Amino acid sequence: MQQAGTMEISVGQWILILVLILVPLLYEWSATFKYLCKMAFYNGWILLLAVLAIPICAVRGRNVENMRILRFLLLHIKYLYGIKIEVRGWENFSLKEPYVVVSNHQSELDLLGMMEILPNRCVPIAKRELMYAGTAGLACWLAGVIFINRKKTDDAISVMSEAAQTMLREDVRVWVFPEGTRNHDGSMLPFKRGAFHLAVQAQVPIIPIVMSSYKDFYNKKERRFTTGKCMVRILPKVETRGLGPDEVPELADSVRKMMLATFLELSGEPSQSRDTCSQ
Ligand SMILES: CCCCCCCCCCCCCCCC(=O)SCCNC(=O)CCNC(=O)[C@H](O)C(C)(C)COP(=O)(O)OP(=O)(O)OC[C@H]1O[C@@H](n2cnc3c(N)ncnc32)[C@H](O)[C@@H]1OP(=O)(O)O
Numbered sequence: 001m002q003q004a005g006t007m008e009i010s011v012g013q014w015i016l017i018l019v020l021i022l023v024p025l026l027y028e029w030s031a032t033f034k035y036l037c038k039m040a041f042y043n044g045w046i047l048l049l050a051v052l053a054i055p056i057c058a059v060r061g062r063n064v065e066n067m068r069i070l071r072f073l074l075l076h077i078k079y080l081y082g083i084k085i086e087v088r089g090w091e092n093f094s095l096k097e098p099y100v101v102v103s104n105h106q107s108e109l110d111l112l113g114m115m116e117i118l119p120n121r122c123v124p125i126a127k128r129e130l131m132y133a134g135t136a137g138l139a140c141w142l143a144g145v146i147f148i149n150r151k152k153t154d155d156a157i158s159v160m161s162e163a164a165q166t167m168l169r170e171d172v173r174v175w176v177f178p179e180g181t182r183n184h185d186g187s188m189l190p191f192k193r194g195a196f197h198l199a200v201q202a203q204v205p206i207i208p209i210v211m212s213s214y215k216d217f218y219n220k221k222e223r224r225f226t227t228g229k230c231m232v233r234i235l236p237k238v239e240t241r242g243l244g245p246d247e248v249p250e251l252a253d254s255v256r257k258m259m260l261a262t263f264l265e266l267s268g269e270p271s272q273s274r275d276t277c278s279q
């Protein structure tokens with residue numbers, strides 16, 4: 001029986017106390033633990049924000065205007081992580097017509113740079129798997145994100161051809177990561193051609209976006225994630241009017257060259273280095 005004035009601590013409470021002491025200590029001592037916590041919180045926080053977004057977006061149904069709501073809800077995350085984002089080239093976004101945005105893809109953190117500059121009525125093309133990422137997938141679907149099955153090229157191509165028509169019919173802009181997958185290597189993978197076919201089919205300009213390397217504050221392999229700064233450049237539009245499918249490879253190569261040069265310059269790398277294409 002518990003005596004008056006004394007308090008017994010149960011095993012559960014001891015475990016809780018230990019966890020409350022150990023977690024902050026581990027967080028400070030171990031960069032890996034810190035990385036894992038930060039990434040878990042990143043994903044968890046987005047899933048939670050999506051819970052908030054879903055009923056608001058559902059009022060309109062599936063609609064690209066809902067992307068503004070997601071953007072608004074996600075914009076603060078850079079402050080939580082102490083990531084400063086410096087954008088230059090806003091004037092290159094002043095087009096009234098639809099366009100295709102192409103940008104480099106280093107990590108899921110790209111979402112921060114993307115939300116910083118995402119133009120109105122602009123939807124990303126995403127891998128189909130994202131649709132099944134719980135609440136985040138549903139929020140993406142409600143905001144009109146275009147899902148493609150990367151394993152079925154024909155299906156992906158037909159979704160993108162449909163997107164070309166939607167762009168023109170409904171005045172929509174599309175954001176594509178032409179590397180087609182995340183690239184943690186501090187360079188740029190060869191580009192897939194879908195984004196360029198899309199722009200040529202719709203006869204709309206391409207706007208290249210470059211986000212500088214995260215190497216100073218984030219490295220998945222090393223499990224390192226600190227505060228830091230990312231530079232984002234919106235490059236001048238590249239016209240596609242008059243181009244046909246035969247010109248797509250050259251178009252893709254020239255845009256990639258321009259983006260890689262900007263990436264190396266922003267990331268403080270020598271201009272000859274680290275072109276994954278020239279291996
Ligand atoms: C508050 C709560 C928030 C919740 C949360 C919010 C988050 C809200 C933001 C979400 C943000 C998501 C961000 C996700 C980011 C990714 O998911 S990135 C991964 C998905 N995206 C991509 O893959 C896009 C890039 N991929 C492509 O464009 C690829 O070309 C395709 C279409 C997938 C095809 O893939 P592939 O077969 O591997 O590639 P490829 O060699 O380029 O093409 C094969 C042939 O088809 C031809 N081809 C390709 N495309 C076409 C085309 N459209 N027409 C005709 N021919 C074509 C090519 O030219 C090539 O022919 P050849 O030139 O060899 O003769």
Ligand SMILES: CCCCCCCC/C=C\CCCCCCCC(=O)OC[C@@H](O)COP(=O)(O)O
Pocket residue numbers: 043044046047105107108109111127130132133134135136177180181182183
């Ligand atoms: C009940 C199911 C719960 C599922 C939990 C999933 C957790 C996901 C939580 C939040 C989603 C955050 C949305 C981040 C959007 C970033 C998208 C992204 O960067 O996708 C990667 C894709 O570009 C390329 O994929 P791969 O590099 O080829 O792989």
